[in-house]
Amino acid sequence: MTRSTDPAAILADLIRCPSVTPAEGGALSVLENLLKPQGFSVQRPVFSEDGSPDIENLYARIGTSGPHLMFAGHTDVVPVGDEAAWSAGPFAAEIRDGMMYGRGAVDMKGGIACFAAAFARHVEDHGLPHGSVSFLITGDEEGPAVNGTVKLLDWAAQKGEAWDACLVGEPTNPGQLGDMVKIGRRGSVSGRVVVHGVQGHAAYPHLADNPVRSVIMLAEALMTPPFDEGSHDFQPSNLEVTSIDVGNTATNVIPARAEARFNIRFNDHWTAESVMAEIHNRLDQAAQDTRLRPGGREPVNFELIWADRPSHVFLTRDEDLVATLSGAVEAVTGRVPALSTSGGTSDARFIKDYCPVVEFGLVGQTMHMVDERVAVADLEGLTQIYQHFIAYWFTAKAAGA
Numbered sequence: 001m002t003r004s005t006d007p008a009a010i011l012a013d014l015i016r017c018p019s020v021t022p023a024e025g026g027a028l029s030v031l032e033n034l035l036k037p038q039g040f041s042v043q044r045p046v047f048s049e050d051g052s053p054d055i056e057n058l059y060a061r062i063g064t065s066g067p068h069l070m071f072a073g074h075t076d077v078v079p080v081g082d083e084a085a086w087s088a089g090p091f092a093a094e095i096r097d098g099m100m101y102g103r104g105a106v107d108m109k110g111g112i113a114c115f116a117a118a119f120a121r122h123v124e125d126h127g128l129p130h131g132s133v134s135f136l137i138t139g140d141e142e143g144p145a146v147n148g149t150v151k152l153l154d155w156a157a158q159k160g161e162a163w164d165a166c167l168v169g170e171p172t173n174p175g176q177l178g179d180m181v182k183i184g185r186r187g188s189v190s191g192r193v194v195v196h197g198v199q200g201h202a203a204y205p206h207l208a209d210n211p212v213r214s215v216i217m218l219a220e221a222l223m224t225p226p227f228d229e230g231s232h233d234f235q236p237s238n239l240e241v242t243s244i245d246v247g248n249t250a251t252n253v254i255p256a257r258a259e260a261r262f263n264i265r266f267n268d269h270w271t272a273e274s275v276m277a278e279i280h281n282r283l284d285q286a287a288q289d290t291r292l293r294p295g296g297r298e299p300v301n302f303e304l305i306w307a308d309r310p311s312h313v314f315l316t317r318d319e320d321l322v323a324t325l326s327g328a329v330e331a332v333t334g335r336v337p338a339l340s341t342s343g344g345t346s347d348a349r350f351i352k353d354y355c356p357v358v359e360f361g362l363v364g365q366t367m368h369m370v371d372e373r374v375a376v377a378d379l380e381g382l383t384q385i386y387q388h389f390i391a392y393w394f395t396a397k398a399a400g401a
């Protein structure tokens with residue numbers, strides 16, 4: 001097995017690059033040095049925006065004609081946390097008892113290594129595909145996602161790039177390889193509710209206006225009643241209040257301000273705009289409730305501040321693409337993967353505006369944890385799945401599917 005066809009060797013090289021967002025850390029150079037000798041054209045654009053770190057990205061393509069299959073992922077990783085708590089160096093790529101340890105092993109340098117190895121094996125076995133394959137790799141998925149995939153897609157599209165399908169290599173399997181293919185994602189909206197009161201002495205509440213009383217009512221209104229009961233393809237929408245902050249260190253002082261932060265993951269009963277309108281309506285109604293505001297006070301004085309860039313719900317309806325990936329998974333593992341829209345967001349939310357997108361990768365049980373690790377056997381298994389997928393997809397396209 002050559003290094004270009006060995007997913008464990010490729011992954012070890014990638015793990016040894018400390019590419020904690022926003023640092024490139026050498027990971028994109030590893031990919032460039034791997035792909036260029038195979039005939040890929042490689043470009044590494046850097047994108048900038050005020051208030052966000054500059055991010056280096058990679059776009060590589062082989063072939064000049066269609067059909068065009070994109071593989072998308074990210075080489076940036078989350079911080080290691082307490083390095084002393086790791087049983088192996090977080091950037092050492094140590095293999096022990098059949099497991100490779102290292103930050104990014106699962107999320108998601110492992111997926112990138114497997115697809116790169118799968119493509120190289122496909123070329124060894126079958127020659128170049130009758131079409132094109134591209135790698136769209138960002139260094140900003142674990143960060144603010146401002147100067148990464150969203151800008152890389154726009155940059156490539158403006159250069160005339162167009163894709164027929166995309167596979168994202170995020171870790172999708174909850175327990176074992178072959179469990180789950182992601183065919184969509186819930187939408188996500190975050191915001192803050194700021195309640196303004198009047199500071200005063202806790203012993204003289206009639207001279208103050210306690211915003212904590214009000215923020216409790218507003219937070220309750222955000223969470224109940226349920227937004228819906230789910231849909232055919234999605235679980236119920238769910239809003240969580242993630243913090244209530246006052247910034248008050250004194251027990252005998254009524255604060256002047258309280259703030260609640262929240263996030264909602266919503267299904268296809270809603271759009272980002274309609275769920276935001278529903279949240280505003282709930283707050284407006286709750287602001288009229290005076291149960292916790294004694295003394296005939298006016299309605300609650302609050303501000304609703306939305307976070308930038310809501311994520312929109314989407315579902316991939318390309319049945320041929322989904323069936324092709326599911327068939328590849330079953331051919332290798334013997335398992336029929338569940339088709340799921342669960343979990344958080346991914347860069348697929350940007351890609352879906354350019355082409356149909358599906359997600360399949362490694363088992364995600366240790367992602368972002370101390371001692372993040374992947375079974376070496378799973379690296380081989382995923383590489384074989386990707387091999388089958390590449391072959392099946394191009395064969396189906398040649399047959400006119």
